[in-house]
Amino acid sequence: MRGPLIPPALPGWRTRSQRFDESVLMTLEHVERNLGNELDGLEVGVEEVPPSAPAPWEVGAVPLGRYFPADSAAGLPHRIVVYRRPVVARVEDEVELASLVRDVLVEQIAHMLSRNPEDVDPDYRA
Template sequence: MRGQLLPRTVPAWRSRADRFDDLVLDAVDRLSGRWSRELDDVEFAVEDVPPSDPAPWEHGEVPLGRFFPAEGTLPPRIVVYRRPVETRAAEPQEIGELAQSVVVEQVAHLLNLTPEEVDPRYNRDS
């Protein structure tokens, strides 16, 4: 007989993708207190991998996230790429810190500020 090993109510049941989504939402919530008005219309998303066509400013490196400015009726969007972030993190515990850094960097790009101005706790080494 086969069945679920874990009930859906326990945290371990959630997939890695679900847990990563939560990390990105936590990063956005952390910035929302200070930048709520500026981030009000911004859409945040998580995708597994970036598209295969690099942006003109990307020179061979795999992006961890991207900022897409508003276009027509589309609001500005910030996308964090789960698999590259997970791969770049040396330890599983570092994934949350790296996701936070990516969100801060992309919000800084949106606001035309430095990451340190967006979040004084920003860690460039993440």
């Protein structure tokens, strides 16, 4: 028998990075439902690892995500990046992964909006 063992329509066909991206998108959709149009223009991305040069405030820890403010002079919108490998390294299963992705995104969005994370998502756990 030749061909794939798992048909492309089944969830097992997706790679780990595709499942991670889906988790980020689902979390973002959840937060957008709570905040409405406050996130218009926000770009969210996923990178494997953070750059080797840490930000000045990132002393002694590997960041799980970063917020980059908008730069109107360069035409760049607000951006949030979630780093896949540091997040995945801290969890044991898909449930913990979804929870940690939610916490990272909520914290970064709260930072962007200058709010408490609990105001962004009532399900946030400190």
